[in-house]
Amino acid sequence: MFEAILLxxxxxxxxxxxxxxxxxxxxxxxxxxxxxxxxxxMGAVTGFGVALTTGNPFLGALAAIIVGALFSLLFAFLTLTxxxxxxxxxxxxxxxxxxxxxxxxxxxxxxxxxxxQRLDVPxxxxxxxxxxxxxxxxxxxxxxxxxxxxxxxxxxxxxxGLTLRSVxxxxxxxxxxxxxxxxxxxxxxxxxxxxxxxxxxxLSLVYVPQWVENMTAGRGWIALALVVFASWRPLRVLAGAxxxxxxxxxxxxxxxxxxxIPSQLLSALPYIATIVVLVLIxxxxxxxxxxxxxxxxxxxxxxx
Amino acid sequence: MRLELVKRPQQSTxxxxxxxxxxxxxxxxxxxxxxxxxxxxxxxxxxxxxxxPLTETWSLHELAIKAAPLILIxxxxxxxxxxxxxxxxxxxxxxxGAIAGSILPVLFPDFQFWFVLPLMLIMGMAGGAAYAFIxxxxxxxxxxNEILSSLMLVYVAQLFLDWLVRGPWRNxxxxxxxxxxxxxxxxxxxxxxxxxxRAHWGFVFAIVAALVLWFMLxxxxxxxxxxxxxxxxxxxxxxxxxxxxxxxxxxxxxxxxAGLAGISEVSGAIGQLRPTISPGYGFTAIIVAFLGRxxxxxxxxxxxxxxxxxxxxxxxxxxVGLSDKVVRAFQGSILFFVLxxxxxxxxxxxxxxxxxxxxxxxV
Numbered sequence: 001m002f003e004a005i006l007l008x009x010x011x012x013x014x015x016x017x018x019x020x021x022x023x024x025x026x027x028x029x030x031x032x033x034x035x036x037x038x039x040x041x042m043g044a045v046t047g048f049g050v051a052l053t054t055g056n057p058f059l060g061a062l063a064a065i066i067v068g069a070l071f072s073l074l075f076a077f078l079t080l081t082x083x084x085x086x087x088x089x090x091x092x093x094x095x096x097x098x099x100x101x102x103x104x105x106x107x108x109x110x111x112x113x114x115x116x117q118r119l120d121v122p123x124x125x126x127x128x129x130x131x132x133x134x135x136x137x138x139x140x141x142x143x144x145x146x147x148x149x150x151x152x153x154x155x156x157x158x159x160x161g162l163t164l165r166s167v168x169x170x171x172x173x174x175x176x177x178x179x180x181x182x183x184x185x186x187x188x189x190x191x192x193x194x195x196x197x198x199x200x201x202x203l204s205l206v207y208v209p210q211w212v213e214n215m216t217a218g219r220g221w222i223a224l225a226l227v228v229f230a231s232w233r234p235l236r237v238l239a240g241a242x243x244x245x246x247x248x249x250x251x252x253x254x255x256x257x258x259x260x261i262p263s264q265l266l267s268a269l270p271y272i273a274t275i276v277v278l279v280l281i282x283x284x285x286x287x288x289x290x291x292x293x294x295x296x297x298x299x300x301x302x303x304x
Numbered sequence: 305m306r307l308e309l310v311k312r313p314q315q316s317t318x319x320x321x322x323x324x325x326x327x328x329x330x331x332x333x334x335x336x337x338x339x340x341x342x343x344x345x346x347x348x349x350x351x352x353x354x355x356x357p358l359t360e361t362w363s364l365h366e367l368a369i370k371a372a373p374l375i376l377i378x379x380x381x382x383x384x385x386x387x388x389x390x391x392x393x394x395x396x397x398x399x400x401g402a403i404a405g406s407i408l409p410v411l412f413p414d415f416q417f418w419f420v421l422p423l424m425l426i427m428g429m430a431g432g433a434a435y436a437f438i439x440x441x442x443x444x445x446x447x448x449n450e451i452l453s454s455l456m457l458v459y460v461a462q463l464f465l466d467w468l469v470r471g472p473w474r475n476x477x478x479x480x481x482x483x484x485x486x487x488x489x490x491x492x493x494x495x496x497x498x499x500x501x502r503a504h505w506g507f508v509f510a511i512v513a514a515l516v517l518w519f520m521l522x523x524x525x526x527x528x529x530x531x532x533x534x535x536x537x538x539x540x541x542x543x544x545x546x547x548x549x550x551x552x553x554x555x556x557x558x559x560x561x562a563g564l565a566g567i568s569e570v571s572g573a574i575g576q577l578r579p580t581i582s583p584g585y586g587f588t589a590i591i592v593a594f595l596g597r598x599x600x601x602x603x604x605x606x607x608x609x610x611x612x613x614x615x616x617x618x619x620x621x622x623x624v625g626l627s628d629k630v631v632r633a634f635q636g637s638i639l640f641f642v643l644x645x646x647x648x649x650x651x652x653x654x655x656x657x658x659x660x661x662x663x664x665x666x667v
Binding site: 034074078081082083084085087088089091092095096097098099100102103106213217218221224225228262264265267268271272274275278279282283285288301 | 307309311385390392442445446447448449451452453455456457459460463464466467470471587590591594627629630631632633634635636637639640643644646647650651653
């Protein structure tokens with residue numbers, strides 16, 4: 001029972017973790033992409049559709065990654081090449097993604113989905129408790145954990161990561177040093193899009209193998225909040241994602257037990273928790289000042 | 305070959321005026337391509353989208369009904385966006401306004417006097433403003449990102465409404481349907497000209513609000529303050545304007561407008577509360593605000609256009625069998641074109657071939 005709950009927590013946490021880790025890299029490069037929700041839902045509908053037509057959920061996940069990245073390219077072109085307002089463009093991406101996915105997915109509604117199979121790691125999956133929890137999950141779970149560690153290593157232990165952070169902290173100086181600011185930001189945004197796409201695929205291939213309109217239900221926004229909550233640190237994103245996974249699963253169990261609190265108020269809990277957590281983190285101005293990428297959301301036009 | 309931006313010495317007045325039209329033109333082209341790709345005749349579909357709803361009086365009334373909330377919310381949002389306050393939770397403020405405004409007719413159905421309606425409208429505005437006050441307060445006091453907090457509150461408001469109409473506010477004589485009792489006659493927003501159609505006074509409120517906020521933004525010190533703080537918070541500080549107070553002001557104005565839109569929709573168009581009372585007006589209004597270039601008068605025109613897409617979507621569904629889901633994709637693409645075209649106001653775009661680069665650098 002306890003083990004099963006922990007498993008569902010990790011299932012709820014994985015899409016949040018993936019989307020947030022992608023957005024973290026984007027924001028570390030100084031770009032604020034509020035289109036996570038839109039990229040995620042595009043990934044969800046693509047993953048579901050491709051898995052349904054080909055019968056292969058791996059192809060679905062792969063297609064979701066590609067579509068998420070392509071969709072983020074739209075954002076990158078507008079904000080980086082045409083220097084549009086990042087907040088407004090991100091909102092546009094979300095609105096467009098929600099609309100487009102509803103249109104694309106109309107014929108998928110009510111179709112039984114294809115579930116991404118669990119992959120057992122030989123031997124390790126037979127360990128007590130941790131075996132089932134950590135070594136007998138779906139592929140996307142492994143990817144999410146691997147990416148978190150990889151991003152942490154990349155950002156803080158490689159030269160390329162340092163370059164990316166310098167672009168996010170002071171694009172003018174980075175540019176003066178000959179760093180290709182725009183190119184690095186393009187790559188960061190594409191990475192964020194790919195992660196959000198895969199996060200969406202996790203929803204429609206693992207979490208609830210189904211297509212429902214607006215099925216992301218604000219998870220893209222919660223992922224954005226997680227990045228702030230984690231003060232732009234990858235391992236804290238991991239902790240935050242599992243905390244939120246626990247809150248959303250906890251409220252589901254509370255609903256099932258029928259503890260006398262209306263289900264709608266319990267369903268509102270993850271959203272309220274997000275606000276509370278944001279308040280607690282951001283009231284510490286020093287903490288946020290130190291960690292926020294200094295050029296976050298600022299437009300950059302190279303002077304030639 | 306790549307694009308390069310050259311900053312204009314001044315904003316281009318020509319493109320400030322032209323950019324919404326270029327954007328709309330591009331949207332039409334993109335829409336036609338989309339319709340063709342879905343196997344529909346693009347010209348015929350565009351006709352049903354943009355012309356057919358304008359050909360009959362009753363559908364002009366429907367246009368006013370759909371445009372009213374969009375314009376009301378968007379003019380409020382223009383104050384927020386101009387002052388760089390990103391309130392994207394108007395949908396939640398719309399719902400809370402509708403709920404607060406419905407307290408009298410739902411809980412006190414026997415309280416029937418002429419002044420019930422004005423009270424409802426005031427309570428609706430107060431409800432929307434109070435709900436918008438939460439992210440504003442959190443931003444000022446705790447430095448909390450208002451984008452995320454205002455958006456999260458949308459989900460909370462939707463769930464709260466759902467709980468109300470299924471639980472404590474459910475119509476006792478309603479056969480267990482999730483809806484409140486029908487509003488009595490004194491709680492119904494009257495129709496403007498009931499002989500020809502069912503457009504209600506919400507549209508008049510929208511026009512009045514647009515005029516008032518246009519005057520405020522372009523002719524008063526307060527409007528100047530809004531724009532200065534939005535463009536340069538530092539300059540605003542030197543001028544003695546309080547950024548914190550502006551956050552609260554902008555959120556209260558936009559919350560009140562969204563709340564008024566909510567109660568007008570409920571008491572004018574629906575006549576009761578239901579689990580869902582808005583087809584995403586609060587989000588579509590963001591598109592309206594930008595398409596209207598954050599100018600209240602431009603927003604009136606933009607609100608009518610977006611309202612037309614809702615009606616056109618219905619018309620196209622009936623006549624050429626195009627799914628109504630296409631509408632939202634179409635609306636989403638408008639905002640992209642608007643934002644892309646706005647670049648032309650501040651920059652000239654030139655194509656650069658790699659070989660020419662050295663030459664350009666010398667200019």
